Amino acid sequence: MIAAPAVLRAQTAARVVVIGGGFGGASCARALRHADAKLDVTLVEANKTFTSCPLSNEVIAGLRDIGAQQFGYDRIVAEGVRVMLQAATAIDASGHKVTLADSTTLDYDRLVLAPGIDIDFTALQGYDEAASAVMPHAYKAGEQTLLLRKQIEAMPNGGTVAISVPANPSRCPPAPYERASLIAHYLRTRKPKSKILILDAKDSFSQQKLFEQAWQQLYPGMIERIPLSQGGRVTGVEIGTRTVITEFGNYNPDVANIIPPQKAGRIAVLAGAVDRTGWCPIDAATFASKLVPDVHVIGDACLGGGIPKSAGAAQAQGKLCAAVLARDLTARPSEPPPLTGVCYSLVAPDNAFSLSGVYQPKGDLFAEVEGAKTSPVDAPPATRAAEADAATTWFKALTHDAFG
Numbered sequence: 373m374i375a376a377p378a379v380l381r382a383q384t385a386a387r388v389v390v391i392g393g394g395f396g397g398a399s400c401a402r403a404l405r406h407a408d409a410k411l412d413v414t415l416v417e418a419n420k421t422f423t424s425c426p427l428s429n430e431v432i433a434g435l436r437d438i439g440a441q442q443f444g445y446d447r448i449v450a451e452g453v454r455v456m457l458q459a460a461t462a463i464d465a466s467g468h469k470v471t472l473a474d475s476t477t478l479d480y481d482r483l484v485l486a487p488g489i490d491i492d493f494t495a496l497q498g499y500d501e502a503a504s505a506v507m508p509h510a511y512k513a514g515e516q517t518l519l520l521r522k523q524i525e526a527m528p529n530g531g532t533v534a535i536s537v538p539a540n541p542s543r544c545p546p547a548p549y550e551r552a553s554l555i556a557h558y559l560r561t562r563k564p565k566s567k568i569l570i571l572d573a574k575d576s577f578s579q580q581k582l583f584e585q586a587w588q589q590l591y592p593g594m595i596e597r598i599p600l601s602q603g604g605r606v607t608g609v610e611i612g613t614r615t616v617i618t619e620f621g622n623y624n625p626d627v628a629n630i631i632p633p634q635k636a637g638r639i640a641v642l643a644g645a646v647d648r649t650g651w652c653p654i655d656a657a658t659f660a661s662k663l664v665p666d667v668h669v670i671g672d673a674c675l676g677g678g679i680p681k682s683a684g685a686a687q688a689q690g691k692l693c694a695a696v697l698a699r700d701l702t703a704r705p706s707e708p709p710p711l712t713g714v715c716y717s718l719v720a721p722d723n724a725f726s727l728s729g730v731y732q733p734k735g736d737l738f739a740e741v742e743g744a745k746t747s748p749v750d751a752p753p754a755t756r757a758a759e760a761d762a763a764t765t766w767f768k769a770l771t772h773d774a775f776g
Contacts, residue, residue, distance in 0.1 A: 385410040386701035389470050389480040391460045391639055393417030393445060395424075396671030396686035397486030398774040401453045403694030408702045409452060414478055416470065418459040420444065422775070423513040426683045426715075427767050429547065432510060432521045433554035435721055441513060447776030463643040465664045482697055484659075485645060485652070485669045486690065487637025488512075489543050489681075492650065495633040497608030497617070506611050507628040510551075511543060523627045524555060530565040531626035534616055536606035538633045539573040541651065543672050543681045546717045546727070548631055549583045553719035556591040569625060570597040571618055573605040578680075579717060579727060581749050586719040606630065636673035643667060651675045656733035659693040668693050677737025679729070684766075685713035687774055711738065716763035724760040725751070 385408075390401045393415055401415040421442045430436035445455045456478075462471040463483070470478040491509055493500045499507070510520040524533060533555055537548040552568050559566040576599075577583075587595045598604035603620025609630060616623045616630070635650035645652045645661045652669040653662040659674070661667040670693050671686035679685050688711050698704065714728035725747035731738040747759060 385412045386481045387412040387414070387479060388482050388484065388697060388701070389414045389416060389478050390484040390486060391416045391470065392486030392488060392637065392671070393419070393422055393455075394486060394488050394671065394686065395683045395770065395774045396488075396690040397484065398422070398445070398448060398690070399687045400484055400486065400670060400690035400694045402448060402451060402774070402776065403691045404698060405452050407694055407698035408704065411698065411701065412454075413452070414454040414456060414480075415445070415448065416456045416458070416460050416472065416478070417445065418457070418473075420457050423517075424683070424767075424771065425511075425513045425544065425547075426770065427763075428510075428513040428517050429551045429554045430718065430721075431513075431517050432524065432551060433558040434521065434525070435554065435557075438514075438518060441517075443771055443775040445775070451776065460639050461642075463639070465644060465667065468666065481666065481701065483643075483667045484693060484697070485637075485640050485643060485661075485667060485673060486671045486686070487639045487673050489634040489672045490637050492633045492635045495538075496606060496630070498611060499609050499630055499632055503609060503611050504630070506614070507609055507616075507630045509631050510629060511547075511631050511634070520627070520629055524558065527563065527566065527626045529563040531563070532567045532569055533559075533627045533629065534569045534571060534623055534625035535629045536616065536631055537570060537572045537574065537577075538631055539600075539605075541675075541681060542631075542634055544683075544715065545680060546578050546583075546715065549577060549579075550717040550719065551629070552595055553583065553586060553591070553717075556587070556594050557720050560591060560594065566594070568595045569623065570595065571604045571606050571616065571623070572597055572599050575599045575601050579725065579746060582725050582747060583717070583719065585749060586723065590720055590723070634672075636669075640669065640673050645669055649675065653736060656736055656738050658696050659689065662736065668697070675737065677734070678740050679711070679713055679731045679738040680715065682713055682715045683770060684715055685711075687770060688712050714766065716759065716766060718760060718763060720760075722760050723753070723756040724763050725756065726759055726762070
């Protein structure tokens with residue numbers, strides 16, 4: 373715990389508690405302090421170190437060390453944000469209180485939930501948390517990332533890696549296809565007789581033409597994708613026999629990367645902010661929960677409509693939510709920043725493409741102001757290499773913006 377006074381100081385300003393120290397929550401907490409230093413801002417996060425999902429596929433492929441993905445909260449503390457390094461265990465919405473694991477309670481005037489995703493361990497037959505130690509999902513970066521990397525490194529030349537892809541909504545929809553690409557890069561250089569099988573619960577996916585073109589050019593014959601209409605949806609697993617079950621047949625890969633459906637993080641459920649979809653409905657203009665008063669939800673946990681569940685979008689939402697709260701709580705005029713989202717997909721260390729968009733509230737969801745901008749299919753190798761460099765620059769800016 374960086375700062376954990378059991379008895380909080382007397383209220384001298386509006387109190388905002390932010391739960392979740394990822395890209396959305398950390399960015400929101402920092403932006404609130406920058407908007408008005410008098411705001412009493414507390415960031416609650418269960419982990420001392422945040423491990424980033426963006427670029428974690430490079431870790432799986434042996435191109436990056438896990439340490440390059442990890443960030444702490446010291447600089448956020450130095451800016452005047454109180455950081456509580458423990459889990460939030462309960463929320464009393466009527467009493468405006470958050471209870472932490474050590475029984476400390478935090479009073480709030482506004483609560484921001486940025487819990488990210490939880491894996492839905494009820495979605496696939498036979499796949500629970502214990503099963504993920506055998507067939508990792510690696511969709512929450514950290515130990516799972518390293519486990520999948522070790523399994524691929526231990527796989528024999530000529531083996532098969534199966535990746536199951538869930539239907540939308542899902543965190544970072546292009547990420548499984550980037551993962552397949554970078555694993556293929558590793559296999560081509562280390563175990564060239566091996567194959568990758570993508571078992572997909574969708575018929576089409578974002579930037580499909582760009583990925584498929586890259587696979588044909590860089591990894592011919594190595595990646596096979598079975599879409600939903602051809603029986604690609606995974607319905608369950610049998611851990612004892614390491615079997616992956618689909619609607620049309622079973623598979624026994626050497627390595628199984630099972631990415632199940634996801635849902636909003638557990639604290640959002642405890643807050644009463646989750647509906648039957650498993651996600652949090654919000655007022656898109658303010659991020660205010662449609663179910664709980666004085667609670668706002670940002671990042672992957674909310675129902676965002678056209679805006680993707682991505683780190684860049686979460687960070688933009690955190691800043692926009694902070695501007696809205698600063699305006700409401702301090703009565704100061706505020707011009708909310710534009711809500712943008714950009715993500716990069718690497719298909720090789722020197723080959724990438726991007727997708728970006730600008731969004732605005734439309735009812736309870738977000739809609740694109742204009743069509744998403746994506747890299748052209750016929751871009752030359754120099755452009756693809758420049759996009760790979762841009763991805764690294766983007767990541768540095770993203771993490772600096774969130775964690776200082």
